[in-house]
Amino acid sequence: MNRPPRVLLLSMPWHALDRPSLGLGLLQAGLRREGVPCDVRHLGFRLADVIGLEDYLWVLDALPDTAFAGDWLFTAALYGERPDADADYAETVLRRTWGLGETAVNRLRRVRAHCEPFLAGCLASIPWHEYDVVGFTSTFEQNIASLALARRVKRAHPRIVTVFGGANWEGEMGHELHARFPFVDVVCSGEADVSFPALLRRLAEGGDPAEVPGLVVRRDGASVRTRPAPPIADLDRLPVPCFDDFLADRAASRIARDLPVHLPMETSRGCWWGMRHHCTFCGLNGGTMAYRAKSPQRALAEIRELTGRYGVTALNVADNILDMRYFTTLLPALAAEGAPAELFYEVKANLTAAQVRLLAAAGVRRMQPGLESLSDHVLALMRKGTTALRNVQLLKWCAEFGVSPHWGLLYGFPGETPEDYEDIRALIDAIDFLPPPKGVYPLRLDRFSPYHSDPEGFGITAVRPMAVYRYLYPFPEPSLRRIAYFFDYAHADGRDPLTYAAPALDRVREWMEGGPRGALILLRHADGDHVLLDTRDGRTVAHRLAGWRGAVYLRCDSVTGERAAVAAGVAAGAEAEEVRAFLAVCRDRRLMIESAGRWLALGVHSPARGEHELP
16 A cells, blocks of 8 residues: 555444544544544434434433443344344343333334444445545444444455444453454554554555554454553644534434534543542543643643634533643633633542632533542542542532532442441431432442452452343353453342442432422621521521621531631630530531531522632
8 A cells, every 4th residue: 555544433323412522533633634534424323313313312311321222232233133132131131120111122122123224324325445444433332333334344345444442442352352353453452542543554554563552453363462552641742633524424414413512622631539549439541540631721722723613612521530730720711711612521529619610710511520429438438539528518619600510429339338328318408409419320340440450359259241241242251251341240248238228319319300409598698797598498597697607607618627617606706615506506407517527518609709709
């Protein structure tokens, strides 16, 4: 080949319809910068046009993730009809495990009938002869559809080099999948920003791909891993992702063209918290936890370019965690520009009120704060580096400054106690006017997590691939162990967490279904005192916080030790015992919460405080 390979990169169902693949956008921009022709297609739009937007979004968003219904829908297209396995999947996974009824099961069957014609349409309509390399990105429930199309492409166009990458193909998973599916030529494992272009250069030169780090290739019929590729050290050298082709596919869709668009971007990779204290359940960053962030100048320039080029102001930042240095660099710059984009960020829970205010001023309208629990003990078991009061504190400040927190409550951790959930249940009675979690989830055992790496050390036993995998990959158990990302398990002490956690979880679901109940608003009175307006019980009760009582309450706006709270009251003219009695009354009236001698006032300032008003 005396020219650069012509490349087609594909994102198959079930990708989101409101945002493109960040990985493919980065690769396309990088290849075009090197003069390599590259097109990107998001083929979920084609399927959505066939089955209807409602069914597509139902499979994508409404069905349980670990039912893998999106993958199962394409299994017949990959392996052929397997009526016994399909009937067993419907009974064991859909009905018994997830409680889906016949209406849902039959709806899936109707959708499944369109999968083979969809693949045939893709094969017939895409000009495959124009491409030398076809790459598939696979994350979540994209794997079986991607494999089904890749097999057809390779059969019809054997000269095409098929390449797979994405989270489903990282590490051991990619090695085993490569071995099991001979129509997959190459796997890019981990960050492909360097390895994929290097592979293309090697193909153009007629060289050996096995010399490129970070790949799985075939040698004498066997799957062989090349040496590991070093992670990208300088993120500023990456291109700004290209999303032109995604927007073209969206515009061509009959039913998705009017959906809102949220463009992805990244300002960092890895996790600075995980480098110090890897959360016990977290399976992210399997390749490397090493934290790397873009310079604030580059991050700001990229936000400007994406919003200017595409006329889209909603950006989902894909970082695992916000770079705390941005609080003195990037975020003030965005605030100074009037928040040119509506941003989503993942953050640590132990932020200050000033930091939450700055996030809001910079345009962060949604955040994922990683709260995970409302129990100090369970949070310690997770290695979260936060407490229940700090988590509630963040929810309170999100309510004050208008940032929507997206969080979930996890349960079932080795070492937790029934008392942990009694405490959670009692706490919710005081805070159910704040934003509830988006879901309640049992502990999931993920590959690359400390729980998976050392199950015995954490009191976990009987680890095996989640049962659903045998319906997706008809291979022996050892192979499934290498392919699976999610694993079933048992607690070594034989516990069933639902026997003690169920009442608290029911209370959480009640909170979720009812939404925030009433409000607890902290207002400044004209005379300088403060008033708490409490509407949580369906009626309005006003609590006047005059003199030292206001000083104590304001001191506890952030989590405060009892000694400091008492000192604030004494400094304002109260006796120490008066302050302690006041704290107890506030706790009884659910105006404050307390844990281990630390106090938090629950009143939400209204209007939100300005920068000069924050302590």
